[in-house]
Structures are given as structure tokens and as C-alpha cells.
Amino acid sequence: MEIRQHEKEPVELKDDRVFTWPNLVVKEFLAAILVTIGLLFYSFYVDAPLSELSDPAHAENPAKAPWYFAGLQEQLVYFDPWYAGVVLPSIIVVGLILLPFLDNNPKGNGYFTFRERKFAIVVFISGYVFWYLLIYVGTALRGPFWTFFWPWQEWTHSFPTPAPLHNLPLPLGIALSIGFYTVGLVFPLFIKKGILFRNLGIIRYAITMGLLLTMIGTAGKMILRLVFNIKYVIATPWINI
DSSP: OOOOOOOOOOOOOOOOOOOIIIIIHHHHHHHHHHHHHHHHHHHHHSOOOOOOOOBTTBOOSSOOOOGGGHHHHHHTTTSOHHIIIIIHHHHHHHHHHHHHHHOOOOTTTTSOOTTTOHHHHHHHHHHHHHHHHHHHHHHHSBOGGGOBOOTTSOOOSOOOOOOOOBOOOHHHHHHHHHHHHHHHHHGGGGSTTTHHHHHHHHHHHHHHHHHHHHHHHHHHHHHHHHHHOBOOSSBOSSOBO
16 A cells, blocks of 8 residues: 655745844934925924023023923932932933843733733833922922912012921931831732742842832832921931931
8 A cells, every 4th residue: 555645835934024134223213304305394383492592680580491401300308419419310310221131021021911011011101200290290289489389379589488387306207217128028929929029039039129119118208298398317417208
């Protein structure tokens, strides 16, 4: 008996991939040119929001930075200049640089979906909204002497004297700060059997949670100032936080 083996017809694999160059880069380059042309025409018809020349005999009140620095200027209300102007921006820049190295999720390379990156997307959007909220407060809600005014209130120089500020006792402030970071690092270990720690590893986990807790702590420090009139959590002759 003769057994014949039927030859399988070759299967043609469909390659739906395209090269980055020139397919993607050329489109991005053309889009950048169109946006640049649009901005040029827009600048011809809309004047820049520049004030008049500075007058040494008349100080502007309030003196505000450009809108993109208003968030940093608003932070000066709650923190020392060394933190609000140096440490906090450095943490933001370093955190953005480390994002690709902290995210080791192999799913969705090249695209992002909420189902596959819930934690990363929620944290990023929260920080984004928080920063623009600071810009809005510094730009629209700060009046003379950098006093806070609600949108429906008129800016005036005659306003009630703000309540006096006070600092937390040093031992209490140190204990609260250490406890905040300790609880923030330990608590996620009990959520879904520590899946975040197992996925990231100890180094990525420590850096990620450190950045997240610093963002939460910054917002918390603002609430302490606005609601409870607490100026500094830790106050020493050398450093104030």
C-alpha cells in the first residue's frame, strides 16, 4: 500500500508592520511644520500678554511669574524656597526621566490602555491635574499680597487679617513624616498580595512609591496650611518642611 504525503501549500504570512523611517517620521515632521505655521499666523493676530515697562517707583502687587511658573510660585507659600524652587522641580524632572525604566510591564509596548496600566495612568493623570491646579490657583485666585480670593470675590486691599500660622512640635513633625512614608511603603504590600512589589522589585518599588508619596505629601502639606494654619511640619534652624 502506497502512502502519499500531501504537500502543504506554503502559508503566506501577512506583514502588517511598517518602517519608522520614512513612514512615521515624515508624517510627524509634516505635522510639526503645519503646527509651526499655525502658530506663526496666530502670533500675527494675537498679542503676547506683556505688561508695560517696569517702573522702579511702583511695585506690582501681586507680582506674578508667567503662568507656566505660577505653580512653582504657589509652592513658595507652603514650602521654603530651597524645596519649592529646587528640590521639588528636580524630583519632577527625575521622576519623568525614570518613567520608562520604572515601568516594566511588557503588555502594550508602544501603546497604553487603562486596563493594562491602571496604576501608572491614574498616578500620572493625578500629578498632571495637581500641577495645573497649582497654576490655576497662582494665576487666577491670588490677589494683592498673594492673598487667596475665591473666583466670585473682588480683589481688594482691605481684607480680614489671616489667622496666625504655627509649626508642629519638632518630635511630632518628625514622627508624622516617618510614619507617613513608612505606612505608604508598607500598605501596598497588603493590596492584592503585594502585586505591585512583586512586579516592580524592591528598587523600582521604593523609587515609585517614594515619588508617589512625595506628591501626596506635597498636597497634604498644602491642606495643613489652608485648613489647619500649620506653616511647617518640621521646623529647625537649618531646614523647614
